[in-house]
């Protein structure tokens with residue numbers, strides 16, 4: 001048996017849209033009397049009787065849609081204003097070389113190569129365990145960011161100059177920021193597994209903040225790319241911790257690195 005909503009939509013000319021702005025247009029052609037309860041419901045005028053849950057749900061996607069578009073508009077506008085190092089001629093264009101050094105400090109290549117080198121050089125099994133897990137974390141991060149970038153396909157900001165040091169194909173997309181995920185992941189990893197003096201721990205957190213802010217200042221990302229990247233990196237560390245590789249759980253891997 002057809003639901004009351006679907007039969008109403010058929011009467012209204014076959015529209016399947018549940019969005020109120022479309023329903024108000026549709027209702028001009030509807031044979032339902034203007035003061036009927038269902039007409040009041042469609043036009044959003046509150047009736048004495050409580051609205052059925054089905055009709056309340058119709059308003060939410062539209063509200064959510066407006067809220068999301070507003071957030072994205074604010075994000076684009078603010079990110080463009082903060083992109084003060086996006087080009088040599090930008091307001092803070094002279095700071096661009098420094099921003100690019102910060103960019104390299106969070107790039108995948110130095111982190112992967114450094115960890116790989118450390119793994120080959122390490123002679124203690126405890127160090128090997130930590131470095132092997134760091135390598136796993138960095139590779140997992142690379143894969144996850146590539147997957148999300150490939151799904152979301154959000155283009156980089158229009159003011160970005162694509163002059164980045166070594167990129168892969170999905171790096172033409174900006175959501176999420178790979179630098180932000182890596183910085184958050186590495187920071188959590190290092191704070192958990194390295195015994196560092198307090199000033200160094202503070203420096204590590206500051207580095208995450210500087211790398212994150214520099215992504216927007218360089219014009220590489222919108223703010224939401226960076227915020228989501230930080231969140232993703234933070235969560236990825238929990239995955240690494242959960243899958244922690246040890247000589248017991250992955251003996252073959254550890255046999256590879258034992259001298």
Ligand SMILES: CC(C)=CCC/C(C)=C/CC/C(C)=C/CC/C(C)=C/COP(=O)(O)O
Nearest residue numbers: 108109112113166167168171176177178179
């Ligand atoms: C050395 C080992 C063990 C493996 C190398 C594997 C490999 C394919 C590395 C690629 C590293 C690479 C090119 C990463 C891209 C980093 C990057 C430019 C991310 C984009 O960051 P974003 O913040 O602009 O999104």
